[in-house]
Amino acid sequence: MTEKSDAHYRIDNLDKSILMALMENARTPYAELAKRFAVSPGTIHVRVEKMKQAGIIEGTHVQVNAKKLGYDVCCFIGIILKSARDYPVALAKLEQLTEVVEAYYTTGHYNVFIKIMTRSIDELQQVLVNKIQVIDEIQSTETLISLQQPINKDVTP
Structure with missing residues (x-):
């Protein structure tokens, strides 16, 4: 994927579902997400990588209780x-x-x-x-x- 297309990556309903699941628990295995959304683990991996390349997913972090x-x-x-x-x-x-x-x-x-x-x-x-x-x-x-x-x-x- 080129940098230009990354900037214009538009998320669809599957991407939104993946994002919401990962925002709830970033440690959810791709295989579990694949079963939940009736797609292959490879599809989950590709979608997550595309969202990372597009800057939609910037990383994961541990949330601490201050x-x-x-x-x-x-x-x-x-x-x-x-x-x-x-x-x-x-x-x-x-x-x-x-x-x-x-x-x-x-x-x-x-x-x-x-x-x-x-x-x-x-x-x-x-x-x-x-x-x-x-x-x-x-x-x-x-x-x-x-x-x-x-x-x-x-x-x-």
């Missing part, structure tokens, strides 16, 4: 940069912080929106004061503490 690992505080921080040109440098500095688990370049009031996980409010304060607010490219921040995460799901293929 609270069970002691990370009790989840918060979101809206960041206003001093200048739009500061974005690459600020992002590189934020990426170095282990507490930053997600970052988004956004429109609206904030230039960057990040998600951080800490073990306590005290640790959150230390991260804010000693790691984030000392980044020269950052003009100001606003912190929103998450009380719970009632919805957590992937997109439906």
